[in-house]
Amino acid sequence: MFAGRYLKMKSQEDMQLETDTFLSVQAQEDITLYSKNTIGVKSDGTLTLNSSSGSWGAGSALVLEAGGIDLNGPAADEVATPQPLTTTLLDDTEWDTSAGWTVKTEGIESIVSRAPTHEPYPYHNQGVDVKVVFEEGKPSPPPGAEPVPAGVEIEAK
Numbered sequence: 065m066f067a068g069r070y071l072k073m074k075s076q077e078d079m080q081l082e083t084d085t086f087l088s089v090q091a092q093e094d095i096t097l098y099s100k101n102t103i104g105v106k107s108d109g110t111l112t113l114n115s116s117s118g119s120w121g122a123g124s125a126l127v128l129e130a131g132g133i134d135l136n137g138p139a140a141d142e143v144a145t146p147q148p149l150t151t152t153l154l155d156d157t158e159w160d161t162s163a164g165w166t167v168k169t170e171g172i173e174s175i176v177s178r179a180p181t182h183e184p185y186p187y188h189n190q191g192v193d194v195k196v197v198f199e200e201g202k203p204s205p206p207p208g209a210e211p212v213p214a215g216v217e218i219e220a221k
Contacts (some may be wrong), residue, residue, distance in 0.1 A: 088147075090148065112141040113140075114140065119201055133173075149175045150179060151175055152174060152176070153173055154176075155186075156173055157181045157185065157186070165184055200219060
């Protein structure tokens, strides 16, 4: 997803993000995590925190438990800075009162490689290497879909 300004998401129940390999969260300014109850951070591997300065206010108690606690060394592991998403300038379409719908070169900045904007879209089937094989005759409809009407057949070309 790409938004030119704001992107807000809300769920009245649960929300979950999951990936099988890598998740990166990055902001050019601030990130705030807040909970009226508990924030849990767990790693089955190493948990590393890096900052140029820091503070920790724990209210009534702060508990640290480890086999060894080194408060002033050795050096902490480094956390790599996430790589920013690559943006691409894509053509847009705009209405020209003397020519109709025309291409506006590099009119959209996005993280996607194709962004159809308006019909007529001048780049249909360009940059896409997909071939669809149709079944001849009267194929079964997908679950929940209306059946193919009587007398209608699909012909592969």
